[in-house]
Amino acid sequence: MEQSWITAEVEADMIRWRRDLHRMPELGLELPRTSAYVQDVLTSLGIEFKTLVNGNAIVGLIHGTGEGKVIGLRADMDGLPIPEETGLEFTSENDNMHACGHDGHTAMLLGAAKALQLNRDKFKGTVKLLFQPGEEYPGGALPMIEEGALENPKLDAVIGLHNGHIFPEIPKGMIGYKVGPMMASMDRILLTIKGKGSHGAYPHNAVDPISIAMQVGSALQTLVSRETKPVDPIVLSLCRIHGGFNQNIIPDKVEIEGTIRTLNHETRRRTARRIEELTQGIARAMRGDAEVVYDFKYPPLINDEAFTNFFKETAKKVVGEDRLLEMKEPVMGGEDMAYFLEKVPGTFFFLNNPGAIDGEVYPHHNSRFDLDESFFKDGAALLVQTVRDYLA
Numbered sequence: 001m002e003q004s005w006i007t008a009e010v011e012a013d014m015i016r017w018r019r020d021l022h023r024m025p026e027l028g029l030e031l032p033r034t035s036a037y038v039q040d041v042l043t044s045l046g047i048e049f050k051t052l053v054n055g056n057a058i059v060g061l062i063h064g065t066g067e068g069k070v071i072g073l074r075a076d077m078d079g080l081p082i083p084e085e086t087g088l089e090f091t092s093e094n095d096n097m098h099a100c101g102h103d104g105h106t107a108m109l110l111g112a113a114k115a116l117q118l119n120r121d122k123f124k125g126t127v128k129l130l131f132q133p134g135e136e137y138p139g140g141a142l143p144m145i146e147e148g149a150l151e152n153p154k155l156d157a158v159i160g161l162h163n164g165h166i167f168p169e170i171p172k173g174m175i176g177y178k179v180g181p182m183m184a185s186m187d188r189i190l191l192t193i194k195g196k197g198s199h200g201a202y203p204h205n206a207v208d209p210i211s212i213a214m215q216v217g218s219a220l221q222t223l224v225s226r227e228t229k230p231v232d233p234i235v236l237s238l239c240r241i242h243g244g245f246n247q248n249i250i251p252d253k254v255e256i257e258g259t260i261r262t263l264n265h266e267t268r269r270r271t272a273r274r275i276e277e278l279t280q281g282i283a284r285a286m287r288g289d290a291e292v293v294y295d296f297k298y299p300p301l302i303n304d305e306a307f308t309n310f311f312k313e314t315a316k317k318v319v320g321e322d323r324l325l326e327m328k329e330p331v332m333g334g335e336d337m338a339y340f341l342e343k344v345p346g347t348f349f350f351l352n353n354p355g356a357i358d359g360e361v362y363p364h365h366n367s368r369f370d371l372d373e374s375f376f377k378d379g380a381a382l383l384v385q386t387v388r389d390y391l392a
C-alpha cells in the first residue's frame with residue numbers, strides 16, 4: 001500500500017474539527033457559523049478560497065507544481081432540524097443535529113485539504129475543494145454550479161463520499177462503490193384535489209374530494225405496477241394526506257404530498273407526465289378538479305464508468321481489495337452530488353462507519369445517529385490517493 005499523507009496529526013485535527021462542527025449544526029443554504037469555521041481552517045492552512053451562495057458555499061484551490069488536470073473534492077456541510085439525543089460530550093448546542101454525517105464529510109475534506117496542501121510539491125495540476133450547503137434541502141450543488149463553482153479552472157473530474165450507514169448491507173469498515181446509477185432521483189409531488197363541500201348527511205350535494213383522493217392514491221400505484229418495467233426501479237410514496245376539519249362535513253379540497261424516486265431520466269419524465277394525466281383525469285371524471293405540482297428536485301446520481309474503475313484501483317492502495325465492495329444494486333435515497341456528476345465525470349462512494357450509542361447503531365436522520373471517527377483517516381486517505389493518482 002502507498003504511504004499515506006494522512007498523519008496522526010491530521011487524523012486528530014479531523015476529529016477535533018468534526019466535534020466542533022457537530023456542536024453547531026445549521027440548516028439549508030444558511031450556514032454562517034459553519035462556513036466561517038471552514039474558512040478559518042482554510043486560512044490557517046494557507047489555502048486560497050472564495051465563497052458562493054451568499055457566503056455559505058466555499059470553493060478552495062490547492063495548486064500543485066506546474067500545469068495539469070483539475071479534480072474536485074466535494075463535501076456537504078448542513079444538518080437537520082432534529083433535536084439530538086445521543087448524549088455525546090460534543091452534542092449539538094441548538095435544536096438542530098448533524099444526523100446525516102455531513103460534519104464527518106466536512107472534517108474529512110478539511111483533512112484531505114491539509115494533507116494535500118502540505119504535499120503540493122508532489123503532484124501536478126489543481127485540486128478544487130467544494131464545500132456545499134443545503135444538501136438535505138433545498139439543494140446547494142445547483143446554485144454553486146450556476147455561480148461558476150466548476151469553472152476557472154474548469155473541472156476534469158470530481159469525487160465525493162457519504163459516511164455512516166446509508167447502505168446497511170455494506171459491513172462496517174467497508175467501502176462501497178458502483179458503476180452507473182448509484183442513487184435515485186428525489187422528486188416531490190403535491191396534489192390538490194378540489195371538490196365541493198357539503199354536510200356529511202347530504203353527500204349528494206357535494207363533490208367529495210376525499211373519495212376522489214382515495215381513487216387517485218390507488219390509481220397512482222399502477223404507474224409502478226402496470227406502466228413501468230419490473231426491472232426499472234421506481235418508488236412512488238404518498239407520505240402526507242390532509243383534508244377536512246370535522247366528522248360530519250365534507251371538505252372542499254384534499255392535499256396529497258409524496259416523493260418519487262427513479263434511476264433514469266426517461267422514466268422520471270414519463271412518471272411526472274402520467275401523474276398529472278391520471279390525477280386530473282380521475283378528478284374530472286368524478287366531477288372535481290385537481291392541481292398537480294411536480295417538483296423536479298435532485299437527478300439520479302450516476303457514476304462515470306471509467307473514473308469509478310480508476311477509483312477502485314486507487315482505493316486498493318489505501319484500504320486493500322478485501323475492504324472494497326462493489327454494490328450490485330443502487331439505493332433509492334437521493335443526493336444532490338448528482339448535479340456535479342451530471343456536469344463532470346467522477347464518482348461517489350460510501351464509507352460505512354456507523355457509531356454505536358449505548359451499543360446500538362441508529363440510521364441516518366435519527367436523533368441518536370453517530371459516526372465512528374476512527375475511519376475518518378480512511379475517507380480522507382481515499383480522497384488524497386485519488387488526487388495523487390489522478391494528478392500524477
